[in-house]
Amino acid sequence: MADSENEGPVQEIGRVLKRIRTERNLSLETVAELTGVSKTMLGQIERGASSPTVTLLWKIARGLRLSLSSLLAVRADRISDPADIEKSIEPVYGEQKKMILYDIFPFDPVTGFEYFYIKMLPGVFHESGPHTALMEYIVVTQGTLILAVGEQIFSLTAPAKICFKPDIRHSYRNSTDSTVVFQNIMKY
Helix, strand or coil, rough: CCCCCCCCHHHHHHHHHHHHHHHCCCCCCHHHHHHHCCCHHHHHHHHCCCCCCCCHHHHHHHCCCCHHHHHCCCCHHHCCCCHHHHHCCCCEEEEECCCCEEEEEEEEECEEEEHHHHHHHCCCCECCCCCCCCEEEEEEEEEECCCCCCCCEEEEECCCCEEEEECCCCEECCCCCCCCCEEEECCC
């Protein structure tokens, strides 16, 4: 594997996952049981041979009781132009690369927050199972986001905001033909 100076985001995620697994003295089989992600896929992620989707990373984070950003391991020294998010931070993709997540401020144990900038292209649906954050804050800055929290459905047209307890299944949908942009803040 390349040294960490030359790694891309896929290799960094794999390196971080392997480090966490090793520090906790967990086998790939145990992590597979905890997360619902196959042992084969976990091995591919650790080797940097597979690029995990946002959905897969959430499953791993939930199963290991981690913040999502702890798996993403954004390195501050890689950010060359903080004014341009899309050029300074490597995105993570989900749902056929039509959902693009930028880990702007990774989890900070002092503040208990992590902050994501998310773009959803037209027609994207993303479902999230319950997770350990105490509260999830959404700020829609472009387009209309359909948010389902349990049985409740919210149509959020920019500018709009909402917060909810993410301890139940929830989903995000872009039913329009325009891109939706929103900020997602997790409080742990």
